[in-house]
Amino acid sequence: MSAIKTIKAPVFSSWFCLGPYRYLIRTAVLGLVLLSLSRLALVLWQYDRVEQTGLLWQVLLQGVRADIIMMGLLLLVPVLLIPLASVRAMGNLWFQFSYLWCLGALVLLVFMELASPAFILQYDVRPNRLFVEYLKYPKEVLSTLWFGFRLSLVLGIIATVTLAWLIRRVFLLGQCSLKQWSAVKTMGMWALAVLLLLAGIRSTTDHRPANPAIFAITADAMVNSLVLNSAYSVLYAIYNLKHEAHSSEIYGRLPTEQMLKLSLDWPWLKTYQFSNPDYPTVHWQQATVKRAKPLNLVIVLQESMGATFVQSLGGEAVTPELDKLKQQGLWFENLYATGTRSVRGIEAVVAGFPPTPAQSTVKLSNSQQHFTTLASILKAQGYHTQFIYGGEAHFDNMRSFFTGNGMQQIVDQSQMANPVFTGSWGVSDEDLFNTAHQQLTALHQQNQPFFSLIFTSSNHEPFEFPDGRITLHEAPKYTVNNAVKYADWAMGQFFRQAQQSDYWQDTVFLIVADHDNRVYGDSLIPVDKFHIPGLILGPGIQAEKLQMLASQIDLAPTLLSMIGVSSCHTMTGRDFTLDKTSPGRALLQFGDYFALMQGDKLVILKPDGKSVEATYRFRQQKLSISGRAVSQADKNTALALVQLPSYLYREQKNASTALCSPSLPVN
Structure with a gap:
């Protein structure tokens, strides 16, 4: 039986039968609806957290923007290949390919959204890079899922299969003829489709295209992740893997000399001599x-x-x-x-x-x-x-x-x-x-x-x-x-x-x-x-x-x-046997956010290059955004500390074989 055998439903014909775009348009509409419904369900589940931000409608509306980006990315390959549909010998093959591609794309979206609640329970954020990393260890992951999340796993599989079947039924609605469009009509519509698709993926007229940092609209990282969809969150994480060596540049960039000077400008490091130009942090x-x-x-x-x-x-x-x-x-x-x-x-x-x-x-x-x-x-x-x-x-x-x-x-x-x-x-x-x-x-x-x-x-x-x-x-x-x-x-x-x-x-x-x-x-x-x-x-x-x-x-x-x-x-x-009196500091990396904590004050660097100052109340265990502008000096100090390890890794300057001369601490 042909994968694209249709169900007779003439009432749908005019809407569903759009030549080579029949499955692409259905996929776009179904995808946007599914993702919005999923986000709405997650927002209702986490309503207390979302409501505290006062940005409920922005979460939902900006979420549609993120969904448009994701659908554009999923449909990019089949849209670019649409001219093949105008080639007589390739027509049937094109429809088979676009059917399977689009069905697979929607099943992927469904699977990722159904996997999100369990992931949020564990990590308080949508699936991200961790989701991909754990796929390398199927034995441990499957054992954990079976013994710790058995009901969720079984229900998720059943729901995915059920929704996949329903999506397939929707795909087959309508009496669609395989008759090809004219080459002129196909190519004319194709140019417009590519333009719209690229605009949707870019989602902004700014210098750089949209990325997850644009959707960080609240002070709650979990709520920010709800603005995204899980497939986009994971896909962007995979894309970022190739930028590991330069990862800290999402916060901005200091000249190397300034970065090294600020990174080593701490009381407990002043007793050491950093004199090896090839390994700037090496010391005795x-x-x-x-x-x-x-x-x-x-x-x-x-x-x-x-x-x-x-x-x-x-x-x-x-x-x-x-x-x-x-x-x-x-x-x-x-x-x-x-x-x-x-x-x-x-x-x-x-x-x-x-x-x-x-x-x-x-x-x-x-x-x-x-x-x-x-x-x-x-x-x-x-x-x-x-x-x-x-x-x-x-x-x-x-x-x-x-x-x-x-x-x-x-x-x-x-x-x-x-x-x-x-x-x-x-x-x-x-x-x-x-x-x-x-x-x-x-x-x-x-x-x-x-x-x-x-x-x-x-x-x-x-x-x-x-x-x-x-x-x-x-x-x-x-x-x-x-x-x-x-x-x-x-x-x-x-x-x-x-x-x-x-x-x-x-x-x-x-x-x-x-x-x-x-x-x-x-x-x-x-x-x-x-x-x-x-x-x-x-x-x-x-x-x-x-x-x-x-x-x-x-x-x-x-x-x-x-x-x-x-x-x-x-x-x-810091060697605490050498210095127990200087004020301390802690470095906190939470997803794409980095914080330098000194006393009760935090400088938080965001992936859009911006920074905020916050106060942590230890007794109440509560972080409050101060609203004050972060001084350039404080931002530079935090930026230096997160830029240093990326620099040491990228330039391979954290070598265990680096040499230095023995020297006693300076009194």
Whole structure:
């Protein structure tokens, strides 16, 4: 049966039968209607957030503009090929092609819109680059969807198939003859169609065509994403992948010399000499803690454990083990993650590398070798370096990044025999920590100094963990609070073992989160969801609460001093053993927004090159846009800090092999 067999409905003939445009026009109309209805449904679902902006009608009307751009992009290829329809031998083939193309385009739109609610629940934004990145890991994604979103997945598939069938029925309406238009008529209409299509895609008469930044009309990032449609959001993210090295230029651009000067103009960096012209951030860091023998280093990177969990919830502590441990070491009261992804946390904690609007350097091609990390620094000092992970180490490109940048050993799920529990994301945290304890014990017995990065995964949707370990915080079992409590329990078990082991006296430990669990809120940047716990403990480390504002990129330089390792490196974070008095700062990357936070003041850079000043009230955990114009000096400082990592990556100036001369801190 022909794919374009029609249903007799003469009443539709005049509207539906427009020569070579029959399926294109139907697609344009159906697409615009479907996208508008989807946006309306999402707006009603999130009405409280939308209503607070006072821009309901702008959200809906600007959304139509975004939808026109998307439909123009989808129809561009078939419209450009319309002249083929006037060729007698190509007529039937053209109609078959345009039918299949248009049907596929509408099914894609439907699928993306149906996938949006679950994605918004998880990330508080429409599908974006993360949606594409996760497609590389079908096993983990499908397991998470099946165990954590089974009902949504099944209903989404049913709805997609049903709507695809209905769209096909609409396509076949009308008695349409395959008789060709004349070549003159076809080409005349084609020129007009191309002109209208390109105008719709460009959507502006400004110097640059429209992009998602134009639709950022509110101070709520989630509401801004509702203005778009999900297909456009994902498509633009894919397009931007080729601009990773220059990603920070969406905020503006400073001359390189000015950018470097501002980036290094911080009190804690003034004691260092930056004298290598080929590697402008390379310097000699003299360890402030003198040790007869440098200590081992263990970093416990906790998956999705935001600071909000390190408090009492409903009268019962969710992290009782961490609450005990934080009385024994250096506790960071105001530590902030640089982003909202695990790879962003890895980049900051292990490499001391600031964030950019691009993907994390863990996943970028130019940083897979010769990139400064704690592993590369300590390997050069004779340490055995290892990454221990309960899942599959290839996830998020971790194996490639680590092995190319100093990690000598990767221990993942495949090497953990007889686990007590295996879930969607690998073995349980207790299996992970049991393996880690065995590894550390063996290395210490060999008198081998070591650096071990232990990355947990039990606190990850769908929140699977073994029974009988904890008293559940709430019912049902598989909730984030219960998963956090289990992860905390497993970590507590590990530290009880570690404190009784021989390696304890020779090791400094860091416990830190990669990011919070779900980043959401009605602010341009949800600052409270960047707040994470951080604790350094070990022999000789006194209990202390550090009140100063701190960033994840400050941890690596601080740890190097605490273990007694002096080294040459390119990291620009703050060594808190050297400077505990200067006001701190945090760098926050949230989607396409970048913020420099100093005290309660934030300078937020937007992807349209504009900036806003905001105030963060810590007690209320509320961000308020001040309405004051950002000074050029403040904007330049923020711009320098986000431009620096892009420059270092693009020019490959973050090399672990860069040399510098030992020098003592300036008094």
